[in-house]
Amino acid sequence: MTVMALALKSLKNRRVTALLTIFSIAVSVALLLGVEKIRVEAKNSFTSTVSGTDLVVGARSSSLNLLLYSVFHIGNATNNLTWETYQDLSSDPAVAWAVPIALGDSHKGYRVVGTSDAIFQHFRYGNKQLLSFVEGKPFNKLYDAVLGSTVAQELGYIIGQDVVLSHGVESRSLQNHDDKPFRVSGILAPTGTPMDRAIMISLAGIEALHIDWVNGAPPIAAFSVSAGKAEAMNLLPTSVTAYFVGLKSRIAAFRYQRKVNEFPQESLTAILPGVALGELWQLVGSAEKALLAVSVMVVIAGLMGMLTTILTSLNERRREMAILRSVGARPWHIFALMITESLVYALIGTLLGFVLMYGLLFAVQPILQSNLGLHLNITLPGQFEAVLAGIIVISATILGAIPAWRAYRNSLADGLTVRL
Amino acid sequence: MLSSHPPVIALKDIQFSWKAGTPVLDIQELIIRQGEKVFIRGPSGSGKTTLLGLLGGVLTPERGQVAVLGADLNNLSPSKRDHFRAEHIGFIFQMFNLIPYLSVIENVTLPLGFADARKYNIIQTGVEEKQEAIRLLNHLGLTDPELIKRSVTELSIGQQQRVAAARALIGKPDIIIADEPTSALDTDTREAFIKLLFEECEAAGSTLVFVSHDPTLEPLFDRSIPLHTINRMSQHWLAESSNEQETA
Numbered sequence: 001m002t003v004m005a006l007a008l009k010s011l012k013n014r015r016v017t018a019l020l021t022i023f024s025i026a027v028s029v030a031l032l033l034g035v036e037k038i039r040v041e042a043k044n045s046f047t048s049t050v051s052g053t054d055l056v057v058g059a060r061s062s063s064l065n066l067l068l069y070s071v072f073h074i075g076n077a078t079n080n081l082t083w084e085t086y087q088d089l090s091s092d093p094a095v096a097w098a099v100p101i102a103l104g105d106s107h108k109g110y111r112v113v114g115t116s117d118a119i120f121q122h123f124r125y126g127n128k129q130l131l132s133f134v135e136g137k138p139f140n141k142l143y144d145a146v147l148g149s150t151v152a153q154e155l156g157y158i159i160g161q162d163v164v165l166s167h168g169v170e171s172r173s174l175q176n177h178d179d180k181p182f183r184v185s186g187i188l189a190p191t192g193t194p195m196d197r198a199i200m201i202s203l204a205g206i207e208a209l210h211i212d213w214v215n216g217a218p219p220i221a222a223f224s225v226s227a228g229k230a231e232a233m234n235l236l237p238t239s240v241t242a243y244f245v246g247l248k249s250r251i252a253a254f255r256y257q258r259k260v261n262e263f264p265q266e267s268l269t270a271i272l273p274g275v276a277l278g279e280l281w282q283l284v285g286s287a288e289k290a291l292l293a294v295s296v297m298v299v300i301a302g303l304m305g306m307l308t309t310i311l312t313s314l315n316e317r318r319r320e321m322a323i324l325r326s327v328g329a330r331p332w333h334i335f336a337l338m339i340t341e342s343l344v345y346a347l348i349g350t351l352l353g354f355v356l357m358y359g360l361l362f363a364v365q366p367i368l369q370s371n372l373g374l375h376l377n378i379t380l381p382g383q384f385e386a387v388l389a390g391i392i393v394i395s396a397t398i399l400g401a402i403p404a405w406r407a408y409r410n411s412l413a414d415g416l417t418v419r420l
Numbered sequence: 421m422l423s424s425h426p427p428v429i430a431l432k433d434i435q436f437s438w439k440a441g442t443p444v445l446d447i448q449e450l451i452i453r454q455g456e457k458v459f460i461r462g463p464s465g466s467g468k469t470t471l472l473g474l475l476g477g478v479l480t481p482e483r484g485q486v487a488v489l490g491a492d493l494n495n496l497s498p499s500k501r502d503h504f505r506a507e508h509i510g511f512i513f514q515m516f517n518l519i520p521y522l523s524v525i526e527n528v529t530l531p532l533g534f535a536d537a538r539k540y541n542i543i544q545t546g547v548e549e550k551q552e553a554i555r556l557l558n559h560l561g562l563t564d565p566e567l568i569k570r571s572v573t574e575l576s577i578g579q580q581q582r583v584a585a586a587r588a589l590i591g592k593p594d595i596i597i598a599d600e601p602t603s604a605l606d607t608d609t610r611e612a613f614i615k616l617l618f619e620e621c622e623a624a625g626s627t628l629v630f631v632s633h634d635p636t637l638e639p640l641f642d643r644s645i646p647l648h649t650i651n652r653m654s655q656h657w658l659a660e661s662s663n664e665q666e667t668a
């Protein structure tokens with residue numbers, strides 16, 4: 001009978017503690033793998049909120065602030081930039097496309113993004129994907145609105161439904177633009193980005209909403225302009241909040257950025273979204289590092305549990321070792337027997353951990369997608385997983401050497417005398 | 421009658437101590453010849469276990485020579501001694517001889533995994549290991565196939581000792597060393613067990629060294645050696661205790 005077979009039979013004999021040990025290793029491995037998976041995917045999802053855009057331009061502010069309000073729709077713009085400035089800068093020969101956005105209105109807590117229909121041709125997210133429609137089409141009438149997937153799902157809106165937008169972005173005590181209701185013309189596919197929570201209308205639509213407003217105050221009844229009348233008026237926007245730029249060549253990015261930053265008529269800031277996203281991730285990323293550290297600790301605890309189990313079993317197995325010695329097992333056989341045991345724990349535990357993790361991923365994926373807009377890519381184990389599995393098995397073997405060495409010493413000292 | 425046979429065990433001027441300066445074993449000479457069934461009698465604490473450790477090559481004496489089957493154990497490396505023991509000596513202990521998680525058959529064939537020569541002895545006869553184990557078990561009175569299938573922990577102590585004897589005997593090792601194998605058995609089964617052991621030792625051509633404190637078993641053996649007659653330390657110990665009695 002080989003040492004391997006002996007070790008397995010011995011483990012089978014102690015299957016309850018063995019299974020518990022294996023399970024605790026499996027849970028810790030699954031936790032570590034899961035945390036790492038979510039960490040990577042969250043980072044990917046986060047940093048791919050906007051892709052294919054070379055620069056984001058807005059009024060002068062910190063790059064983080066500009067990124068937050070323009071891309072994540074968090075917070076407010078410090079200032080707008082005039083339509084003339086936008087026209088001037090977006091007609092630079094280096095610019096391939098420009099998508100302006102005008103923020104400031106909302107609907108039931110969801111931001112309204114006034115933009116041009118160029119957004120559907122040029123704005124990309126994730127792996128350079130364009131926004132796509134599950135239903136309907138882009139806005140082409142003045143009072144058309146396109147809903148992000150979350151908005152449509154949460155509010156249960158369908159194509160053709162009327163939507164009354166509100167002035168401001170606060171969730172309560174808003175002044176409604178109820179004189180000019182919008183109609184849903186299209187619903188976007190889920191993107192896993194803040195676009196899911198946005199309502200997009202044309203810049204002219206934004207202008208129409210505010211045409212009769214004076215200095216940010218709603219019109220007095222006598223001066224109000226009806227929805228129908230507004231359609232016939234000149235709805236050229238006077239300002240936009242920010243704009244996204246795609247350049248013909250990325251090499252021009254720094255030159256264009258400098259041009260924007262030094263624009264004499266207005267104080268502006270241009271940011272490279274990739275760089276700014278990286279900076280922002282460093283801020284929010286410390287939490288996930290803490291989480292990763294905790295799960296590493298859990299794995300260590302799992303391995304310590306294994307060590308405890310083996311060490312505790314040593315005394316009651318002293319007789320077994322002496323019998324093995326008396327039938328001819330060499331001390332190194334005893335050593336190999338013990339090492340094999342920890343290897344079995346580590347291998348099966350790690351394997352089971354992977355199975356658990358993938359099971360959990362498949363279970364959690366749709367929930368995360370619908371609740372957090374976080375898309376988890378379920379892929380085959382990669383280099384990280386392989387290295388991790390390797391480290392766990394190697395550490396278990398090294399830890400297993402401790403009881404193995406003790407058993408080896410015991411078996412030398414005990415010899416053939418079977419002690420109770 | 422056996423004095424013409426070659427010695428399988430020859431101890432000469434042996435001295436051994438666990439603690440330096442207080443030897444527990446001091447034997448001038450002990451010779452056991454091939455095919456003998458020797459009874460070594462001694463109360464606990466008389467150095468029995470130490471003697472067996474020396475014979476098995478687990479312990480090495482400070483002084484003297486331990487020759488087993490012509491090999492000088494002291495000159496062998498620890499791993500060679502282990503190997504030598506596995507190939508040539510079968511052990512039976514007082515109790516709890518068996519590995520609880522192995523079947524009866526697996527327990528009996530266990531030494532064969534560590535001793536190629538003993539395995540070869542079986543292969544030569546054209547039988548499988550398992551068949552040989554069953555044959556030995558049958559000879560030792562464990563004939564019930566149901567019994568053999570049972571977990572070893574469900575066997576009675578007498579049955580366990582017979583399984584242990586079969587394990588010691590498998591592959592025909594040259595020497596069987598039995599350390600109080602009958603002390604957990606009752607008087608009736610004791611003799612039966614020893615007789616079966618004798619038969620199997622004779623059939624295998626093995627020499628039997630039987631160690632016990634129980635003088636009632638003495639007459640069954642070819643030769644009996646009271647340990648205190650050969651261990652000078654034990655005489656010393658006896659003398660000392662008798663002195664104490666005198667002074668008391």
